[in-house]
Amino acid sequence: MTGTTSRRLKGNLPAETTSFVGRRGEVAKAERLLSTARLVTLTGVAGVGKTRLALRVAAQLHERFPDGVWLIELAALTDDKLLPHAIADVLGIQDRSTRPLLDTLSDHLTDKRLLLVLDNCEHLADACAMLVDRFLRAASELRVLATNRHTLRVAGEHLLAVAPLPMPDLTQAKSLPTRYAAVRLFGERAAAALPGFRVDACNRDTVARICRRLDGVPLAIELAAVRVRALSVDQILRRLDDYLEFLAEGSRIAVPRLRTLRATIDWSFTLCSVEEQDMWVRASGFIGGFDLDAAEAVCSGAGIPAEAVLDLVACLVDKSILTRDSSGTRVRYRMLEPIRQYGQERLASSGRRMTVQARHRDHYGRLAEQAARAWLGPDEVERYAQLQREHANLRAALRFCLTEPGEERAGLEITTTLWLYWFLSGSHTEGRYWLDRALESNPEPSPARAKALWLNGEIAVIQADIAAGLPMVEECRHVAQRLGDEVALAHATRITGVATFFQNDIPGGVGLLEDALTRLHRLSGAGLWVALFQLAVMTAVLGEPERTIDLGEECLTLSHPRAHLSRLWALWTLAIGRWLAGDREGANRLVRDALCVNQPFTDRWGLAHSIEMLSWIAAAEGHYERAARLLGAADLLWRSTGVLPSTLRHLAPSHHQCEQQTRQSLGNKTFTVAFRAGSRLTTDEAIAYALEPQRS
Template sequence: MTTAVRDNLPVDVTSLVGRQGEVSQVKKMLSSSRLATLTGVGGVGKTRLALQVARQLRRAFSDGVWLAPLAEVGKTDLLALTVMEAVGLRSPTQEPAAALMDYLWDKQLLLVLDNCEHLVEGCAELVAQLLPACPQLRILATSREPMGVDGESVFMVPTLPIPDLTATATADSMALFAERAAAAVPGFLVTDSNRQAVASLCRHLDGLPLAIELAAVRMRVLSVEELLARQGDRYALLTRGNRSAQPRHRSLRAAVDWSFELCSDTERLLWARLSAFAGGCDLEAAQHVCAGEGLPADDVLEAIAGLLDKSILMREETAGRVRYRMLETIRQYGRERLLESGEDQVLHRRHRDHYLEKAEQLQVQWFGPGQTELLVRMRAEHANLRAALEFCLSGPAEMRAGLHMAGALWLYWMVSGLQKEGEYWLRRTLASQPEPSSERAIGLWVYAYLLIVGGEKDPALAMIRECEQIARGLDDAAMQAHAAYLSGFAHLLRVEGLDQSVPLLNKGIRLEQALGEPNPHVTVARVILALASCMSGQVQAALTIAEECAAELKAGGEQYCLSWCLTYLGLAEWCQHDGRKATEYLRQAIRCKQPFNDLLGIGCAMEYLAWSTMELGDPERAARLLGVSSMLWEPMGPLGPLLAGFELLQDWHGAVEEQIKEALGEVAYQQAFHSGAVLPVDKGISYALGDETSGQSESPPTECVAFTQRETQVLQMLAEGLSNKCIAARLVIAPRTAECHVSNILAKLGFTTRAQVASWAARQPSASAY
């Protein structure tokens, strides 16, 4: 049985030279400590070491190994949101830290927090909350200073061993230089004739990996001896100018300074200007933001090529699109140069304007073909969107643009599952612009939309009322129409508001239609009206509206709203007791949603599919589908926000669940539900779409499985849901020993999670069956 590796670790583009001993030490540290922090100077290789450790530990963590890169996170407020995104958690109903604790409490997971130094207090606070609440969570952090949290183990990452000039052995620092130099000059080798020079150069650079790599790139134009002479001169100059700096800091600064000086004028200018980007950029963005005085747009590509040759930039290609990024140490150096140039405000404003334009383009281009490509491109710019919004909050002259941008991103917040992050930026930008304006009206409308999805009716309605008031004062017919239909959406949240929902939505649609074409808000409002009609008992009207919308959307090549039309067509057919038609529509909806990775939407369609399956008289399959939907919705909270926030949908869920339990009995229901809940996402979706083998992947092994007496005891406790710590306490053994027994059981059964073991054990007639 093959097991899926769950992680978001980047692919290494170069090999890690040496560090075998350090990798072993850190792995050993993580086996006894739940928080290990790698510290050391910039350029020493903390991130590379952490990633190597994480890769080697992937199979030890059944719930995955997840990297949260923090270098571009400018505010502590965004820390928990960033970690949420890293582990795949999308919770529009909870505050980030609380959502993380709820989600991770039973996860066997390794979280890598990279570049914590500028957020060290916030990281310490978050870690101090997570570790006690999540007993199987382990954290590996990199930072220039420790967090100071109880139980933290600190590993000071050393520089690479430097050679003894009298020895013939090749130290790791020399091996790194040789490998990177061979990449720059194919065929380069350390020989008897150049060994002394390579060894001396590595000693000059204090064994710092980044400094060695920057020097090795210069082998394209210089010999080792010339490198040594020039590097020695540069180091001596720096030492005289800054005697208070530590030698390794001086070595790195010397290497980066020297690389900067060896660049052409246009390359230096581009290096400094590219530092305005967070998370990298593509060629279009580089030309748009960085071209200007001293750097014509036509010269940007050539300058990028030069910086790539010098290893200042790194090239990354995803889905046919190329992006360029810098190591954080290199980017910070560029930011210093940008600040010295006096261009920083101009560049940051130009950067903001570029991404504001991207946000506006998304609104215009979204309702048509090519949606998935649009979303992929915007997700790649997430760090840049954050940086642009943060710049908008840096001074009064920029704040109105910030509110405009946060509102213009409403589709991005929704479709990406970033409702809480959208709320964060809207909360800050609305507070910065309290006076009535069209930007404030839009911001209030978007914030209200996000709150409705999170099930918060009263604050949403309060914002809608203020939005309406501003719209009337400005005689803004469009905002009045938007507010009317959104008010109807908000009233869907509570059963007592259902009677008001359909009239308000119809009013909003009439106002929207009066604005003329094209108007995508008409489509959005009509899709919501289909749901409202269904929930209000006007099922035939729901079918008519959803069918008309679906036909129009298909003709225009739109997929995202279409997926929701199909979902509500399925729900309406279920209300009509036509399980067959409902199943067809809901499977189509899931297929439409898959390219967007819309787990919220897929979970919703999966839930209704379970109801339709029960309507068709298959309670076991219905229970398994409920389990699959619970697995999909787990990162978003119990029942998922589209059920948790809507009272009537909760009632319908409860009624169907009771029907299934009556048909199967409680024990059989729990077994079937659990067999769906432990499926990997792709297999769960395949099962829902009709691949009958997927739902059986967690069946008991067909061969006889032999367990030791101690393993049998541990197996029984796993079936009770006990943690390793509780098992160790009950059996009076070390926690590490309990972990070994659990690992052996997983291996024998061919499973990857404790939940799979518990589900299998629950189906056995007695302990003797083990």
């Protein structure tokens, strides 16, 4: 590689949007624990600051973990069966094989020095414990920092109890309240809400009393502090006293900390206008955040005009009910989990739960439809990225449809509408999970069931689970014939052809694909492009590069110049055709174009294919050290998908030839050094290296 550059820290930790107050002792202790212990769990009541402390500790330790610090947010996950998928999403692992995803994840982590931050484990505690135990046994350099109300009960776990922030003892007259973290937190958050506010000699005793009244619980203090916009600190204290004493009336014991937080959230709710309360309750239905378009679609109506949503969202941000994230191209909003859960309870008791959840389902169903229509067009990448951002909300919509009586048909429609997303995102196993549930809930023959059958069958076949896939394709054929569904019949023929190809009958597979292609040419749509691509791969294996090139050209013609996802595969298809035809220069140019197209969204499956081919070209032109490095970089990407090139018929011959030729030319020792150097590259570094000019 050229030059020396500092390595960019890997991971997905969010930037801090507010100051971090206090907790020096806890941060230092957690850092010390993680230097020796492999699992540290931060425990404490809701709102005490476990998540914020975990993120600060993780950020402080980032440089110790060359393979990254990765935050797994679990509050949005309600099904423990999807826990491995949530982790795979964050780590960029794509489950394209039938191998259990836990095995793929364990293998990926085996030689990694990284820190996993598992946040909000309580509702998935058993599944988290099993998964953490499995990972720690598989990866000796792995560290896990978890947040949970209680211990995970995993061998080797070290606990760090997160207490409320220190508060001044009001019985000591000479105490300086501003020395205490609770008071400083109130002061900083109040100043953010009301510029110019400061804790001074006139108000510090009152602020200290507020903090003690709230038991030093950070979230409760923050919710109270933002009220300085409308109330003096004396008014805040008086209203809190009245409210908490009302709650504790009839009890001889003080309100426990958890009830204090609940009471503070409840108090914040009562101080909101009726419209703000409605907005809070309706927005609690979002999982993992939402944007303004989603808020207008889901939360408007019945007293909230669509044009009022923006102002109401802004009001809830001002009151710290919503947090604002502007790190992406679109601003997103989210609720801290205790606040969201409170909203969910209010929603359940309001009688409007079904209405809000149905609007949520309809909105995300429309997003899925828009993404499906955008395939091959100029908005293809933008719509795909939108689905990635909304994955948690899509899961919530599907869960609602497939658990709520009477909503099953909508679940079937949404699951099948996402068919290209399941493939492109590498979420094969999750796609099958939802399709299995949707098919079970919708046994009657229908076009939607026929589509679900061929889609589920295709995912199974692509994962080499042909025994499970073909029966579904056959059932699809029967349903389609009964309904006269020509589209489903064409897809059933196409997928049978793919299965036939995988079963070593290449001419038979080609014949079936040609039949399907004839049908799909009459019908057009995304299925035509898919059939062209699959037939191109088969003709490459048959040794018909000219036909592969022709099919690749047709794929490229169907793709808009800005349809980068479909375009990268069309370019790659052309590249392998040129490679097989002996045109290394043409193959090199095309595969580099594919790599450049892929770069913005780093599809690992596509990257692996492109870097793999560049290694072949390097070896063929005598650049053996470069070839070995590229093989190493590609190997890391392949392993993250659960598939190796040696198992792929269209890649295996060239892969074996490249590896053998490179190893023989360099010798085992030099080859291994270069290969390992390539495997240590980050994705961005691998792309940059692959795109470097190949010196003659």
